[in-house]
Amino acid sequence: GNSVTQMEGPVTLSEEAFLTINCTYTATGYPSLFWYVQYPGEGLQLLLKATKADDKGSNKGFEATYRKETTSFHLEKGSVQVSDSAVYFCALSPRANSKLTFGKGITLSVRP
Amino acid sequence: AAGVIQSPRHLIKEKRETATLKCYPIPRHDTVYWYQQGPGQDPQFLISFYEKMQSDKGSIPDRFSAQQFSDYHSELNMSSLELGDSALYFCASRPTSGISYHEQFFGPGTRLTVL
Numbered sequence: 001g002n003s004v005t006q007m008e009g010p011v012t013l014s015e016e017a018f019l020t021i022n023c024t025y026t027a028t029g030y031p032s033l034f035w036y037v038q039y040p041g042e043g044l045q046l047l048l049k050a051t052k053a054d055d056k057g058s059n060k061g062f063e064a065t066y067r068k069e070t071t072s073f074h075l076e077k078g079s080v081q082v083s084d085s086a087v088y089f090c091a092l093s094p095r096a097n098s099k100l101t102f103g104k105g106i107t108l109s110v111r112p
Numbered sequence: 113a114a115g116v117i118q119s120p121r122h123l124i125k126e127k128r129e130t131a132t133l134k135c136y137p138i139p140r141h142d143t144v145y146w147y148q149q150g151p152g153q154d155p156q157f158l159i160s161f162y163e164k165m166q167s168d169k170g171s172i173p174d175r176f177s178a179q180q181f182s183d184y185h186s187e188l189n190m191s192s193l194e195l196g197d198s199a200l201y202f203c204a205s206r207p208t209s210g211i212s213y214h215e216q217f218f219g220p221g222t223r224l225t226v227l
Contacts, residue, residue, distance in 0.1 A: 089155070
């Protein structure tokens with residue numbers, strides 16, 4: 001079946017530090033890949049997506065590249081801010097109309 | 113821009129009671145998904161509907177049922193509530209076509225607490 005594996009957390013960084021959150025997946029074919037962010041007490045917001053191999057999704061300074069050869073979709077940001085503190089979920093969808101399968105999520109805390 | 117609307121936002125019920133959660137998708141979105149997120153957990157898919165027909169089913173207990181109505185809103189009915197049903201319930205909708213075709217847009221969720 002389909003699955004998503006995220007690095008274990010939580011992660012605590014100082015402001016302006018570099019961020020990498022690892023995500024690998026197992027799926028047949030070419031799933032679409034997503035990063036969702038959940039701020040405290042709020043719902044899920046799509047951060048970025050990639051729908052085919054070698055696509056790079058980007059938004060708000062965050063980037064992730066769809067790597068078919070390593071089945072990975074790692075999230076990166078060059079300089080994190082306190083406002084980036086949230087829970088980050090990697091997810092996949094095997095087809096456009098399919099359910100999302102999420103990773104366990106990782107909590108990011110950014111210190112001033 | 114219009115977003116997915118869920119009601120109520122918070123719900124407190126006793127064990128063995130019933131609950132009904134409602135979801136109003138973004139206009140012109142014809143697919144609705146329901147997810148359950150337990151405390152500190154990742155969201156788990158429950159059920160989905162496309163054009164008012166059930167399109168997929170996940171780990172939804174038999175005590176739960178759902179449907180999508182002619183105006184595309186959806187309701188999740190939960191009976192014989194158990195303590196373990198306490199969770200955040202998300203609804204998401206997806207457009208039929210366009211550049212956002214692959215995206216699911218999530219509502220703010222309904223937080224259900226079973227006492």
